[in-house]
Amino acid sequence: MNHPGVLFLAPVLAAALLLLLPRRIAGYAWPPVLVALVSLFEIRWLLGAPPGIAWSLWGLELRVVAFNRWALALIYVVLGLALVIHGRLHSERGLFLVGLTVQSSISLALLSSDLLVQASLIVASAIAIAFGVSGRGRPAGHSALCYLAFMMVGGGSVTLAFPLIQTYALAPDNVSLVRVIVVLVALALAIATAAVPLHFWLDWIGAHGHRLGVTIATAVVPTSTLVLFIALTRGQSWLWGNDELVTVLVYLGLLSIAGGALAVALADRPGRLAANLLVLQGGYILLAMSTFSESGLALALWQTMVRSWGALLMFGCLAAAEVGQGRRKAEKRTWLVSGASVAAVGFGLGGLMALGAPLTPGFVAPWLVRQGFTAMVPWFDGLALLASGLAYLGLAKGFYFTFWVPLKAGKAITLPVDAQVLLTAMAAAAVVLGLFPRSLLEPLYRLSVAFLAAK
Amino acid sequence: MPAIVQDAITIAMMAGTGSLFLVKDPRWAASAPFFLFLLGGLFVASSALPGTALTLALTGAVVSSILWLSDYGLPSDRGQRLFDETDWGLWGLGAVFRLSVLLMALAGVYGLALTAPFVELPFIPNALWYWLLAIGALLISHPRYTVSAGVGLLLVHLGFYVAFSFLGGNSSYWFLALHSLVDITIALAVAYLAVPVTEATG
Incomplete structure (x- = not known):
């Protein structure tokens, strides 16, 4: 149990268990429970693992360091939550198999010291993800x-x-x-x-x-x-910090902010709107990374985390709205709030995070990046303001047609209580992180300083 | 490897990949990976790890089997396929026209390999790499069947591997195994996508 190979094996065993189960059992509530348990076990293992020790798995060297520990923890949290929420909404066994396969291969990828093997495993994970994307x-x-x-x-x-x-x-x-x-x-x-x-x-x-x-x-x-x-x-x-690499990253970042905002304003469906908000957000990751400094690295990691959380919220709430509206039963008010309110607030908050609205976690990186880039690119403020304006317009339009009009027309959204609780908890976590960003930004900064000092 | 053998393999691979854009039968597209991977393995054998040719040939056999099953293992009247499988775009313009497109692509690749070689790649592997990328891109962007789009993806992957081998990449058996795993996973994903689907349920 002390070997990091368990991070690779646990999801494989869970997937095998899921495949062996009769379909009528596997379709009920306990596959999400199994996935949640695997994710919790892996996060617990990662947090307790001694850093820097090299292990061997069939000749491949595996090593837990602060950097891959952070990345894996983020991926486990997002994957686990996504699988539980979407699993409860769609009740498809295939989704769990895709998620567990990705969890297994990405664990091996990020723990591997061989960067070539790491790259190949990331590609393998991406191909596995294509099964999940393809839908029907x-x-x-x-x-x-x-x-x-x-x-x-x-x-x-x-x-x-x-x-x-x-x-x-x-x-x-x-x-x-x-x-x-x-x-x-x-x-x-x-x-x-x-x-x-x-x-x-x-x-x-x-x-x-x-x-x-x-x-x-x-x-x-x-x-x-x-x-x-x-x-x-x-x-x-x-x-x-190569000059040409910096230039390429800066131009790509600026193009992503402008192009992403324009695509958000022109988006014809909510999924496309959410995706292009993430494109816009990705621009700030590239800009932060282009500084090749401790603070830039910390901001790139922070923005990656916020982006993943925003994707989880927006696509989770969209799925909730789409699936919940199709249910036959009338909306049941639970001890919490209505399913429609949860989905609408979650989507709106995720969107605001993605476009970098003040008091959300998405605001931190654009604000700090702006301070660094205004001197270097004089028109950066204008571009950022224009992009934000376009993105706000696009988000408002998308929110109006996806949530406001159906709700006014009396269309109810029925959601399982546990999905409502999870979506609410995720939105609350986003609010808390937006109000107290230092609580996570400072550890990320210390991590970046230690990483750069170590080489 | 003698130069004449290398030239013969290159010509066979170029002709084989080009034929994917000429022959409309999906069985040809499904069988092609076996032959192309076998030839590709022999082509890189001198500069790669021992056993690479055999690994690639076995991978090609598995990939072709999966693609064959996806062609014939499922009834086609249960829903809509991913592509219409009709003569659209370049496919509707006749074999002679498609052959002329291929010849123009060949001339382009030859010129590009002469004037803009990729770093320090020798001419023959460089031309083969460019050709595999070109035909792969053509098949992905202009497929007649789901299988031909998948073969396009596999050709792009094989092209990168040819360039990697001749650039002297220090590969390991882990990397070779993962390369084969990626190919097999692509074939599985394409076979999954080839399943007839019902419209607007995704």
């Missing part, structure tokens, strides 16, 4: 295919960067080689974070894909790719 409709299938194509290119480009980095170590004067490496590494990060103009996969799966698949895709692949990017660039002193 034709447009959803097309969007899953598009997602697969983007992930293949991203994974392939980062894989090619490895031999080139080894070549550069032998010929350090080769400038064109550095340029190719910068393009490959930036391409992989841009695809994973859905930076404009490589954001179409997120736009399409947001519009047509299964809500659970989209949530996992926006939390797992970007987080793990960011960790891989940091480890890869930090390991090479000539690549960490």
Whole structure:
């Protein structure tokens, strides 16, 4: 039980158990309980694991360090909550199998010391996520295919960067080689974070894909790719803070803020609106990362966490509204509040977080990034203001047509009580984090300082 | 490996991948990965780990079996397929026109490999890599069947592996195993997507 291989094996065993169960049992409430237990066990194991010790799993070196511990904990929390909520709403056994497979492969990926193996496992996880995205409709299938194509290119480009980095170590004067490496590494990060103009996969799966698949895709692949990017660039002193890499990341970040906001304003369906809000938010991750400093690193990690939480809230509430409206029973008021209120407030809060509204956790990174970039890019304030204005308009329009009009027309949303409780708790956590951001930002800053000082 | 063998494998792979855009029968698309992976394995054998050719051939066999099953294992009248399987776009313009598109792509790849080689890749692997990317992109963006889109994804992945091997990537058996796992997972995902679906339920 002291070996980190349990993080890989526990979800596999849970998936096997789920497959062996008769369908009538597996369709009821206890698969979410099983997933919640696995996630809790893994988080508990991670928090108690001694850092820095190397373990071997079939010849592969595994190591728990502060960085991958943070990323894995975030992924376990988001995956666990997403599976429980969507599992309660959709009652499909396949969703749990997808989630547990991703949980297993991403654990091995982030614990592995071999970055090439890490990259391959992230691609494998992305392909597993495509099963969750595809849903049961034709447009959803097309969007899953598009997602697969983007992930293949991203994974392939980062894989090619490895031999080139080894070549550069032998010929350090080769400038064109550095340029190719910068393009490959930036391409992989841009695809994973859905930076404009490589954001179409997120736009399409947001519009047509299964809500659970989209949530996992926006939390797992970007987080793990960011960790891989940091480890890869930090390991090479000539690549960490490279001028050309900084320039590419800044332009991609600015394009994502402008393009994401425009796409939010023009969005024709709520899923697309939510997806493009995440594109906008991804722009600030790239800008924060482009500073290659302790504070920039801490802000990139913070924004990644907030983005995952926003995706969880927005797509969870959208799924609740869509599934809950289709139920035959009249709305039952529970001891909490109505299902409609929970879904509407959760979606609105998630949207406000994503566009960086004050007093939400999403405000912190844009505000601090703005302070750093105004001197460097004089028109940054204007761009940020314009983007926020467009995004507010788009969010208001989406909220009006998705929640306000159906509620005024008397359409009720019926939700299981446990799903309501979870969505409310997640919204409350977002509010608390928005009011007291230092409680998590300071540990992330200390983590970044320690990480950069260690090399 | 003698240069003539390498040239022969390259020509066979280029002709084989090109034929995917000429032949309309989905059985051809489903069978292609076995032959292409076998040839790809032989092509990279001299610069990769021992056993790579055998691993890739076995992976190709598994992938082709999965794609064959997805073509014939399911009745087609239970819903709508992912693609219409009709002669749309370039597919409707006749074999001669499609052949001319392929020849233009070949000329483009040849010119690109001569004038803009990827870092320090030798000419033949470089041209093959560019060709696999080009045909893969063409099949993904312009599929007639779900299977051909999946084969396009597999060709892109194989192309990256060819370039990785000839750039001297220090690969391990873990990486080789994961490369095969990714190929097999792509085939499974494509087979899943090939299941006829009912409209507007996603």
